Amino acid sequence: MTTILIIDDEKSIRHTLREILEYEKYDVEEAENGKVGLERLKEKDFDVVLCDVKMPEMDGIEVLEASRTLDHTPQFIMISAHATIDTAVDATKKGAYDFIQKPPDLNRLLLTIKNALDKSNLIQETKILKKKVSKSLEIVGESKPILEVKETIEKVAGTEARVLITGENGTGKELVANALHKLSQRSKKALVEVNCAAIPSELIESELFGHEKGSFTSAVKQRIGKFEQADMGTLFLDEIGDMSLPAQAKVLRALQEGRITRVGGEKEIKVNVRVLAATNKDLKEEIKEKRFREDLYHRLSVIVIKVPPLSARSEDIPLLVDKFLQDIASDYGTNKKEIAKDAVEQLQKGKWTGNIRELRNVVERLIIMSGDEITAADVKKYADIQ
Incomplete structure (x- = not known):
């Protein structure tokens, strides 16, 4: 049930x-x-507080400010018979949801409480979602190769150095990019991702740099590109090895000059972006084949982080399986399923060509198809691994 605390020195108002x-x-x-x-706020978690402003000893604004230090902060609705615009502005600046004059209009009061509760629920849902996202982006493992990756991330994240992340499909290159951004000085700004392999070559420039209205047939309005969206933040160019040579030339110029020009535009726009790039290709081989610019490679690869394949870190499989069992149970809203030790050992023997992504899919399949406990027989029957 929703709990509301009324703080007021007038007994009749409280009642x-x-x-x-x-x-x-x-x-x-x-x-x-x-x-x-x-x-009372220290003793119990309330959802909403109706708080008078003018009270002896400790006024409502002081209560509001003091409540900000508590673990659980309810939505404050300030009420006063002596309201002024300055008082209302001061209260909202300090975190109050709304300000209502005495005597309160009943309909407005109830609507304000409802809206405050909606906001409180939204904040709580956002916290849960962020926690889920944070867990899903966690780099799991204690093997030597993955510990080396984590150590490099810790050394490099706080710098402005560009990082090239290499590795096979499904190894978790995007997790490395997220960790680099999260631990950087740009973490409060956006991490903007571009999958260079998923965008047609004729549209990649518009995607990266934006376009002006009328610059081509389907450009019915101005578009802000990913470089501008990532200003003061981080731009993650995933599958950079699939980018066309003309787009590579423009990315190189943007990195050199810190400026971009929208497609169909003439004005140069300053951008301050840290670029992270990832690829599953051997870019040095791509350079030999004239499919990738050597000068761009050197711009991007100030630091190179090679993410190991799952075959090189099989000792991490028990930890990964445990995490996936927990994550999938949470997604399904069920209890975490147990897995037999010999079933885990069976998974460790597999040849994971799809790496961690493939392992997660297999764990999900085993959860669905097995009984109360996942057994080695289930792995042999349903895992479909070599």
């Missing part, structure tokens, strides 16, 4: 608000002044 809110099926508690109200 009136309580009757209204309990009629609306809210769980309501009272505090006769700011100090008592703050103590």
